[in-house]
Amino acid sequence: MSDAVDGLRVMRAGPLALLQDAGRCGVRRLGVTQGGPADLHGWAWANHLVGNAWGTPALEVTFGGLELVAERDLTVAVAGADLGATLDGAPLDGWRSFSLEAGQRLAFATPVNGLRAYLAVAGGFAAPPVLGSVACVVREGLGGHDGRGHRLAEGDRLRVTPQRAGRGCELGHEAPSEARIDYRRPAELSLLPGAQVGEFSGESLYRAFNAPWRVDDRADRMGVRLAGPPLSCRMTSMISEGIGLGAVQVPPDGQPIALLNDRQTIGGYPRLGALTPLACSRLAQCLPGQEVRLKAVATEPALEDYRRFRAAFA
Amino acid sequence: MSRRLPRGLPRLEPAGLDGWMVRLFDTIDEANMPWLTALVRECEAAFGETLVDLVPSYTTLLVIFDPLRLSPAEARQRLGALLARLTPDEEAADAPVKELPVWYDASVGPELGRLAELAGMSREAVIACHSERTYRVFALGFAPGFAFMGSVDARLEAPRLETPRRRVPAGSVAVAGRQTAAYPAVTPGGWNLIGRTPAVLFDRDREGFSLLQVGDRVRFVPIERAEFERRGGDARPMEEAR
Structure with missing residues (x-):
């Protein structure tokens, strides 16, 4: 957390983009819910493709409408739903890691296949854990990028933990075809x-x-x-x-x-x-x-x- | 306090890949709670690092474990072993009671009059009736720190509002059925509001986070408006309160 740096800036927020780690546990007896990624599979693959350990916070983008600009050079991956993502306006393939250079624009449009896309950045998004977790639960006002359970809003800055050398830096990692789910099928x-x-x-x-x-x-x-x-x-x-x-x-x-x-x-x-x-x-x-x-x-x-x-x- | 569990209980019921529901009782009773708090402690000791979460509630305990480190069959075995030797927590008659100060007033508790009417008693009598009992926390749920407490005097039993409010101010003290509660934060809600507490019920920066915990004994203590405000309460009426 202390060595976190600015990673991405939110140009357009879309309806619902939330930071999620593996979820909040140990406090359900206090009426505090679990949170965490709604699609564990897509979230886990996004993190894995950039070399992050299980549980690293990643962004859950529901429906689309999100537009981000990189504030530094990053290695990122998108997995889960195809929300018509583009990189500087050019169509972007999901389920693989790629390089996002400072100033480049990553945008999510609307659902093409599935509902929730996951964006992971090598090293992980950095946010203050609340009750032991970064999982963003809007209703409870807990977690997320600001610790207060807020969904992303225009102008927000997402902090990242710089990746350690030799880990997660490799580009072009791809998920095998059997991991890429066609969500349009029954x-x-x-x-x-x-x-x-x-x-x-x-x-x-x-x-x-x-x-x-x-x-x-x-x-x-x-x-x-x-x-x-x-x-x-x-x-x-x-x-x-x-x-x-x-x-x-x-x-x-x-x-x-x-x-x-x-x-x-x-x-x-x-x-x-x-x-x-x-x-x-x-x-x-x-x-x-x-x-x-x-x-x-x-x-x-x-x-x-x-x-x-x-x-x-x- | 009952020293034995009802016939046919406890029972272990499947609750997904990573959970068992331990059913100890089949009716709501204050005497259930020392059994549940004992079971919570025993599970923490028996499962250690493989435990993910515990949800005690009225008559049951939901045990969530890590299915990568423990199979459901192994978890069942551990639960069976500890249930076989489970005894309820001993409670001294003078065990601590948590006190919640309440400003009972129609401006912050708009159903105070409704409860008086339903009970056929004065508002003062309703306040006395609600505040003279010691309640027990049966479960937390609905929202962080929201404690379901009982049991309210039968004369104060009141159904929920037909149309829930979109916004209930934080600290609102309420009755529904034979249960009572205080709202930790602004949320929608359909309970009958009779007053407001200045107590902070949920605080992310406090150890334990929630003022009230399952099994706690709780008493509501009537205070005047001046005292309510001195303790940091927001005395503004319904719509304006935070």
């Missing part, structure tokens, strides 16, 4: 059934795992509503209890809500179960109107998938 979301799954009617369970679900426009970093056939559950409400990442709760209107990084820490609706971390990431890249399906999975294979994903960044 998404199948892995769900680990939870304790209340037996409280749903048989017909509702059949629908839950066989019907197509449409991503509603009520979707943000707290949660994503899914629209489809109504599900009925014998329980309508419960005594409030802790809610994990990806929990799929079903309020009395029968329309499920998948709870993401900025969800409230406790809640009292019955749940079908929990999406896996990678299913949450996939859902976070879906635009309203997109179709998704829920697929019940067992713990072991899901854990195997997650461990394989994390091993790529060890």
